[in-house]
Amino acid sequence: MTAAQTGEREATAPPGGDAAADPLLSVRNLQTHFFSREGVVKAVDGVSFDIKPGEILGIAGESGCGKSVTSQSILRILPRNGKIVGGEILFDNGESSVDLAAEEADGRVLRDIRGKEIAMIFQEPMTSFSPVHTIGDQIIETIRIHQDVSKEEAHEQAVEMLRRVGMPNPARNIEEYTFNLSGGMRQRAMVALSLSCRPKLLIADEPTTAVDVTIQAQMLELLRDIQADLGMAIIMITHDLGVIAELTDRVMIMYLGKEVEHGTVEDVFHRPQHPYTRGLLASIPKMEPGRVEIEPIEGVVPSPYAMPTGCKFHTRCPDYIAGVCEKQDPPLTAVGPGHEVSCYLYGGREELE
Amino acid sequence: MLIYILRRVIVMIPVTILISVIGFIIIQAPPGDFVSSYIAGLEAQGDIIEPELIDSLRARYGLGEPIYVQYWRWVSNFVEGDLGYSMIYREPVVDIIAQRLPSSFTISLLSLILVFVIGIPIGVLSATKQYSLADYTFTVIGFLGVATPNFLLALVGLWLLFSWTGTVSIGLYSPEMQNAPFGLAKFLDLLSHIWLPALIVGTAGTAELIRTMRANLLDELPKQYVTVARARGVKPTKLLYKYPLRIAINPVISTVGWLLPVLVEGEVLVSLVLGLPTIAPVLLDSLLQQDMFLATSIIMILGILTLVGTLLSDILLAIVDPRIRGAV
Numbered sequence: 068m069t070a071a072q073t074g075e076r077e078a079t080a081p082p083g084g085d086a087a088a089d090p091l092l093s094v095r096n097l098q099t100h101f102f103s104r105e106g107v108v109k110a111v112d113g114v115s116f117d118i119k120p121g122e123i124l125g126i127a128g129e130s131g132c133g134k135s136v137t138s139q140s141i142l143r144i145l146p147r148n149g150k151i152v153g154g155e156i157l158f159d160n161g162e163s164s165v166d167l168a169a170e171e172a173d174g175r176v177l178r179d180i181r182g183k184e185i186a187m188i189f190q191e192p193m194t195s196f197s198p199v200h201t202i203g204d205q206i207i208e209t210i211r212i213h214q215d216v217s218k219e220e221a222h223e224q225a226v227e228m229l230r231r232v233g234m235p236n237p238a239r240n241i242e243e244y245t246f247n248l249s250g251g252m253r254q255r256a257m258v259a260l261s262l263s264c265r266p267k268l269l270i271a272d273e274p275t276t277a278v279d280v281t282i283q284a285q286m287l288e289l290l291r292d293i294q295a296d297l298g299m300a301i302i303m304i305t306h307d308l309g310v311i312a313e314l315t316d317r318v319m320i321m322y323l324g325k326e327v328e329h330g331t332v333e334d335v336f337h338r339p340q341h342p343y344t345r346g347l348l349a350s351i352p353k354m355e356p357g358r359v360e361i362e363p364i365e366g367v368v369p370s371p372y373a374m375p376t377g378c379k380f381h382t383r384c385p386d387y388i389a390g391v392c393e394k395q396d397p398p399l400t401a402v403g404p405g406h407e408v409s410c411y412l413y414g415g416r417e418e419l420e
Numbered sequence: 421m422l423i424y425i426l427r428r429v430i431v432m433i434p435v436t437i438l439i440s441v442i443g444f445i446i447i448q449a450p451p452g453d454f455v456s457s458y459i460a461g462l463e464a465q466g467d468i469i470e471p472e473l474i475d476s477l478r479a480r481y482g483l484g485e486p487i488y489v490q491y492w493r494w495v496s497n498f499v500e501g502d503l504g505y506s507m508i509y510r511e512p513v514v515d516i517i518a519q520r521l522p523s524s525f526t527i528s529l530l531s532l533i534l535v536f537v538i539g540i541p542i543g544v545l546s547a548t549k550q551y552s553l554a555d556y557t558f559t560v561i562g563f564l565g566v567a568t569p570n571f572l573l574a575l576v577g578l579w580l581l582f583s584w585t586g587t588v589s590i591g592l593y594s595p596e597m598q599n600a601p602f603g604l605a606k607f608l609d610l611l612s613h614i615w616l617p618a619l620i621v622g623t624a625g626t627a628e629l630i631r632t633m634r635a636n637l638l639d640e641l642p643k644q645y646v647t648v649a650r651a652r653g654v655k656p657t658k659l660l661y662k663y664p665l666r667i668a669i670n671p672v673i674s675t676v677g678w679l680l681p682v683l684v685e686g687e688v689l690v691s692l693v694l695g696l697p698t699i700a701p702v703l704l705d706s707l708l709q710q711d712m713f714l715a716t717s718i719i720m721i722l723g724i725l726t727l728v729g730t731l732l733s734d735i736l737l738a739i740v741d742p743r744i745r746g747a748v
Contacts, residue, residue, distance in 0.1 A: 142651050146642070173650070173656045178654075179653065180653075181650070181651050181652060182652035182653040183653060186651070186652075187648075187651045189644055189647070189648060194644040194645055195644055195645055196645055196648070197649070197662075197663045197667070198645075198667070198743055199670075199741055199742055199743070200662075201742075205649075208652070208654065209652045209653070212653050212654065213653060244742050244746070246746065247746065260648075261652075
C-alpha cells in the first residue's frame with residue numbers, strides 16, 4: 068500500500084470518535100513474519116489502519132488471519148520467533164509520535180507505554196492472572212510501575228477500579244486469587260487490571276471467545292460502559308461478527324495476513340463488497356423460519372507455508388477472474404466514503420499490464 | 421492450616437508402623453541370622469564351635485523366639501530410645517548412629533545446597549535461552565551427570581585431586597585434626613574435605629534438577645499471565661522471578677523432603693570409596709552380616725526421615741502456593 072492511499076483514508080474519516088483529531092495509533096504497512104524450521108509464515112503481510120482517540124475499531128477474520136499477531140505487534144509482545152520485518156506503528160503519546168515498530172521490544176519506551184498508554188485484555192481471564200498472586204497484587208504492581216504513588220494510594224486506586232468494573236465487594240476481592248472468583252468476576256478483574264492506569268487505547272484480543280454467552284454479553288456491556296466512562300479507544304479483535312456489530316464503529320476484515328475490506332459497521336455489514344466478506348456474512352446462522360442451512364465458504368484456508376500468489380482469497384473465491392487475481396495483490400479501492408476493498412472486481416486491474 | 425498439619429501428622433503414625441513391620445520382616449527374611457554368619461566366620465578361620473556357645477549366643481540376642489515376639493521386643497525398646505546392640509561393632513546401636521549420622525547429615529545438607537545453588541540458575545538459563553549453545557552444553561553435561569555412577573565420579577575426583585595437589589583426601593578431617601576438639605580450625609579443615617563428597621553425592625541430583633527446572637519453566641513461560649505481565653510493562657528480569665520462576669519452582673519444593681534420604685543412600689558407594697565416616701557404609705556392613713538391630717534401626721530412621729521430609733515439603737508448598745492452601 069502506498070502513502071497516498073493511507074492519506075486518502077484519513078480524509079474520509081468515518082463516524083465514531085473525534086473525526087477531526089489526529090490518529091492515536093497509525094499502523095502503516097505492518098509486516099510481521101514468523102520464522103521456523105518449516106519456513107517463514109507471513110502472519111501479517113502489509114496491514115494499515117488508523118484509530119482515533121475514543122474510537123472503537125473491530126478487526127475480524129478467521130483463526131490464522133493475523134488479527135491477534137497484529138495486536139501483539141503493536142505492544143511488541145510477539146513470541147520469540149515472530150519479528151516485525153516492515154512497516155511502522157506510530158503511536159501519539161501526547162507529545163510526539165513514537166514508532167513502536169522501531170523500538171527495542173522490551174526496552175524502556177515500550178515498557179512505559181505498555182499498561183499505561185496501551186493496555187490489552189486477553190482471551191482467558193483465568194490465566195491472565197498469576198495463580199499464586201492475588202489480583203490486587205498484580206493491579207497494584209501495574210499502578211506502581213507507571214505512577215509514582217505509595218502502596219496505600221495504589222491500593223485505593225485499585226479498589227476504586229474494581230468498584231468501577233462492578234466487582235461486588237472490591238475491598239475484599241482485591242485480596243482474592245483468580246481461582247476463588249467466578250467466570251464473570253474474573254472478566255471484570257481482568258478489565259480492571261488492564262484499565263488500572265487509564266490507558267488511551269485498549270486492545271481486546273478475543274475477550275469473549277472463551278466464555279459462555281451470558282458472560283460474553285456482560286463483557287460487551289462492561290466494555291461499552293467503561294468506554295463511555297473513561298473515553299479510551301478500543302481495538303476489538305474477534306472472529307465473532309456479532310460482537311463487532313454490537314460494539315464497534317468501524318471494522319477491518321482480514322484474510323491470511325491481509326486487509327480485505329474496511330469501513331463503517333453499517334457499510335461492511337449491509338453493503339459488503341469483497342467476496343470474502345460476503346462469504347463470512349453468509350455463513351452466519353440466520354434466525355429466519357424454515358431456513359436451517361448456512362452457506363459456508365467453499366474450500367479450506369491454504370497452508371501458511373504455501374500461500375497463494377496474488378489475491379490470497381482467489382483459490383476459494385466464487386468471483387475469481389482467471390488471469391487476473393493470481394497475478395498480484397489487488398490494491399485497496401474506495402467504494403464509498405471510508406469504505407475500501409482490496410479486490411479486482413472494484414478496480415486496480417488497469418494497473419496490471 | 422493447623423488442622424491440615426495435624427491431620428498429616430496423624431496419618432504418619434500408621435505409615436511409620438507399617439515401615440517398621442516391613443523393615444523388620446525384610447531384614448529377617450534371608451535364611452540364617454547374625455549368629456550363623458558369625459559362626460561361619462569363626463569356622464572359616466578353623467575354630468571349633470561348641471553347640472552350647474551357639475545356643476547361649478542365640479539366647480542372648482533372643483534369636484530363637486518367634487518373629488512377632490522379637491518384633492515386639494525390638495519395637496517397644498525402639499520407642500523408649502533403646503535401639504539394641506550391634507553385634508558386629510559390639511556397641512549400642514544408638515552410639516554408632518550418633519557418631520555417624522551428623523557427618524551424613526552435613527554431607528547431605530551441603531549436597532542439597534550445592535544442588536540448588538548450581539541446579540536452579542543453570543536450569544533457568546537453559547529455559548530462558550532455549551536451544552542456545554549454553555542450553556545444549558548444559559543438556560549434555562546434565563545427561564552425563566545423571567548417567568555417571570557416583571562411585572566412578574568419586575574415583576575420578578580422588579585421582580584428579582591427587583594429581584593436582586598430591587594429597588589423598590580420605591575422610592572428613594586431616595589426620596592431625598581427627599581427635600582435635602571442635603573449633604574454627606577443625607571446621608575449616610572439615611570444609612576443605614567435605615566439598616568433594618558433597619559435590620559428588622549431589623551430581624546426579626544437580627543434573628536432574630537442571631532438567632526439571634528447565635522443563636517446568638518452559639511450561640510456564642508461554643502461559644498467558646506471563647504475556648499479560650509483559651503487556652503491563654513489568655521489567656523482564658522482575659517478570660521472570662516474580663511470576664513463572666515462582667511457579668516453576670513449586671514442584672522442586674515438593675521434592676526437597678524426600679531428596680534428603682535419597683542423598684543419604686546415595687552416599688553409600690561414595691563414602692566407601694572416599695572412606696567417609698557416614699551412616700551409609702555401616703548400613704551396608706550390617707546388611708551383609710545380618711546385624712539385625714543395626715540394620716533395622718538405620719532403615720527405620722531413613723523411613724522416618726522420608727516421612728518428616730515429605731511433611732515439611734507439603735507444609736512449605738502450602739505456604740508458597742495459595743492454590744494448595746485453599747484446598748486444605
